[in-house]
Structures are given as structure tokens and as C-alpha cells.
Amino acid sequence: QEYQRCVKEIAITTEFEVKESKTVRKLALGEVVEVLERRTGDGDTGLSRVRCRAVKDSKEGWATLTGNQGTPFMEKAAKLYYLCEEASKLQSAFESSSADTCSVGAGEVLEVLEGPREEEPLETLRVKGKTAKDGTTGWVTFKDLQGNESLKKEKVLICQRSIAFTTTFDIAEGKALRKLDV
Numbered sequence: 001q002e003y004q005r006c007v008k009e010i011a012i013t014t015e016f017e018v019k020e021s022k023t024v025r026k027l028a029l030g031e032v033v034e035v036l037e038r039r040t041g042d043g044d045t046g047l048s049r050v051r052c053r054a055v056k057d058s059k060e061g062w063a064t065l066t067g068n069q070g071t072p073f074m075e076k077a078a079k080l081y082y083l084c085e086e087a088s089k090l091q092s093a094f095e096s097s098s099a100d101t102c103s104v105g106a107g108e109v110l111e112v113l114e115g116p117r118e119e120e121p122l123e124t125l126r127v128k129g130k131t132a133k134d135g136t137t138g139w140v141t142f143k144d145l146q147g148n149e150s151l152k153k154e155k156v157l158i159c160q161r162s163i164a165f166t167t168t169f170d171i172a173e174g175k176a177l178r179k180l181d182v
Contacts, residue, residue: 002035005077012061024061080112082151090138101138
């Protein structure tokens, strides 16, 4: 999975060729997208574009990474994760009145699948995520009516292969504390 962050406002369009496409919507500064198709250079204009999905609302289309004059519109970004600061309920649908699917405890990591999105007419922000513990997906309240945030953005390292967790940097000198599994 590859993610990009918007560093200069740019549109998501319906087609690779800018001249032949319509605007889906504009990406806001700092907004994150998931890359669905690898970078593709446009021979005529020199634009570097990707097919992507906006994390905020799942809108899909083509976005420009670098303009024909070398202007960067997007930069590489990490996948979004939140750490639950207090116990919350994961719900089956976006609406805060939907059925609970499970509880998310304080200190639990939530992988962001979509959002945060604002729930109307209430000014509540909700995030669709997947729990690290058992992979349950659903919606959780990110910011309530009083402006209290129950999640905070967190950088997370993911173990991709089994490896020994040692007491020192040099594996030959250190003592194995435990094995980290995938």
C-alpha cells in the first residue's frame, strides 16, 4: 500500500488524460490518498499522475503527483493510524446511531480505512477503521459534540517478518528477549 499527501491543492479527475476528464473534487492541503495504480508519466505534458482513493471520503480518480514544470502536488505519506485515548464503541455504519460491533479499549490501535468525516447535522467527526487486535471493522467517533477527541494520530511500526527482539542493536552481542511474529 502506498499513500500520498497533498502539498498543493489539486483536483481528482475522472480520466488519466486531463483534457478528456471531469473534476471529481479538489484535494485539500494535507489530505491523504491511497494509490491504487502505480505512477504513470504522461508523455505529452510531462505530468506524473496516479489513480487514487481519497481516505477522507473514498472518492476515486486521477491526481497529479508532479506538474510539467516539476511542481510537486503530492508527497509520500505513511498509512494513517489512531490510538484510542479512551474506551469507545466501534459501530457497523457511519451514523452514530448504528449498531455496535465491538468495544475498542484505551490504548488500542485503529487502522484508518476512511475518514475522518463530519456527521450532519451534528458536528461530530467519525472514522472508519480496523482494530489491530482482531481485524474488526467499523466506525468510531473521533470528535464528539463538545469537541473532545477520543483518538490521536500515532506512528506505528508493523512487523512484516518474524524477528528477534534483542537487548542491544548488535544481534551478535545482544540477548534475545522474545520473538516478534507477523
